[in-house]
Amino acid sequence: MISSQLLNTIQLGVKSLLLHKLRSGLTMLGIIFGVCSVIAMLAIGEGASYEAQERIKRLGSTNIIINSFKPPEQNQDDTSNNRSFEIQYGLTYDDAGRLQRTIPGVLHVMPMRIIRENIRFGRRQEPGQVIGTLSNYPEIQGLEMARGRFISQTDEKHQRNVCVITAGLAQRLFPYQDPLQSTIRVQAIYYQVIGIVRETGTLEQRPQRSQTDGDPVDNNVYIPLSTARSRFGETLVRRNSGSFSAERVELHRIIVKMRDTDAVIAAEPQIKQLLTRFHDQNDYELIVPLQLLREAEATKRMFNIVLGSIAAISLLVGGIGIMNIMLATVTERTREIGVRRALGAKKKDIITQFLIETIVLSIGGGLIGVVLGIVTPLMVSFFTQMVTVVTPWSVILAFGISGLTGVVFGLYPASQAAKLDPIEALRHE
């Protein structure tokens, strides 16, 4: 019985609003834009941080990555005067050993050599990276085998000329042959392909020393570390427009896998301390994915707070618009209020009537806003290739706030309407 009365009131509210279609529509616009912008902005923000966070997560939240890098060449003149062609820098096998021995909570220490070279098969060749590493690399980097097997400890022990290549490289080098059991050539050495790994998002997918930009490359060749050491030596010679330089680097990267995330936090300063003791120049850098993830999350939180404030303001403006119109409506319909009071309406009936009108306005606007708010990010993704993620909670939040706006801003006009004296209201022209 009560619900049928409510239904009547809602019907009546819709009817009254339809009487002034343009006015109601314009009033709703405030809420529509408010709700739409909240959902769309959050979706775009969420999408942007989603990509970054996924990339960081793939680096492994329990990993600490230490990269060798060439120290700033402040004494370049000295070196050339000294005729010393060879620059030595970076991480060493000793560093790897020390890390394994002294840092508490270490599960694995994964030393790596990374050499940029052309990979050849017959006449074909592809620029790629030769990565010397150990047998448990896939486990630490979450690498999945597509076919065959990864490098084994025996391969490592016997410095075998075997390799595992990424799926992309396999496709480009072997469009017609079966890569497994074929041999590829790097410089003058042949390596037998024993496995293919899926394309991944590991750090090695990116060109060395530019972890945050550059196109991903998926031309990796994994070989045993010992093989890499003996085949390539530790000195790499580069020829650059006439002059040539030699760089001596033992390890290009060490990935330290920790027991858990707490251990990561504790280990970071210890690793830094340990490395500074044995490196008199700044020739390495630490990447802590967990830290990056936390930073990304903090940035996202900030972003959400800013968006939330913008949304709150736009909904506030929308709410004030509704209140304004409803106050005008109450004045305009004073006579009607008097008539209804004379015909038996109580104060609370009048309040309900006007409150429902504002709620219909705001919920109606909210619904349209939700639809637009879901469509807008889709359009954005479609036209800009940006990733957008519409989260359910943003929809619920925006819609809930729009409904709340209706109640909050409708209450005052409605109570003004109910306060009217029936006779005064009836006399109103």
Add this chain to the structure above:
Amino acid sequence: MPDPEAIIEIKQVEKIFQVGEVEVRALRGVDLSIAEGSFVAIMGPSGSGKSTMLNILGCLDRPTRGQYYLGGEDVSQMDDDTLSTVRGKRLGFIFQSYNLIAQLTVIENIQVPLIYQGVELKDYEERCQELAALVGLADRLDHRPTQLSGGQQQRVAIARSLVNDPLMILADEPTGNLDSQTEQEVLEIIEKLNADGKTIVMVTHEDAVAARAQRVVHMRDGVIARDVQN
């Protein structure tokens, strides 16, 4: 003590409006009792307190002093919500300016008093149609007030005043805005209602209109000057 015969009994009713510093004494001690089924016209010069009295009789306003018994119940001390209920259940109103609700159709306007009774409108559909037929608007159910003439609008208002089957109908100059032709039609309907047993209290300026009532109460300066049976 209220007279059990009388549907309305007011005793020494005073109404004082406070306009700034000035007190306007619109009613200065009115005694009136109206028997069930009667047709009473209230006449008097402008400003004599006719509308003020009708508003009090219609429970739209409370007297400053004095008692008012409606059907034996003292309504002079009731609170706002109870007065609303009394108006909704026991009284019907006809106004000079029709006062239909613009966004509603004829049939919906007739239903308005029912909304506040908390009844199922579906159960009353037939009754509303009968009432529309009674005032000769059976073929105009879905029209809006703006699509009707003044006389037709007033007839909708009459149907609306009847929908809750009230004890009494109160009309403040119901024919004041109508030409003499439609005035006759409206008065005929009102007379017919009275003939069917409805109590009617009607304010009017015109002797010809008042002449159709059984009793005419003349007011002057907030008191009853004369009370004549036709």
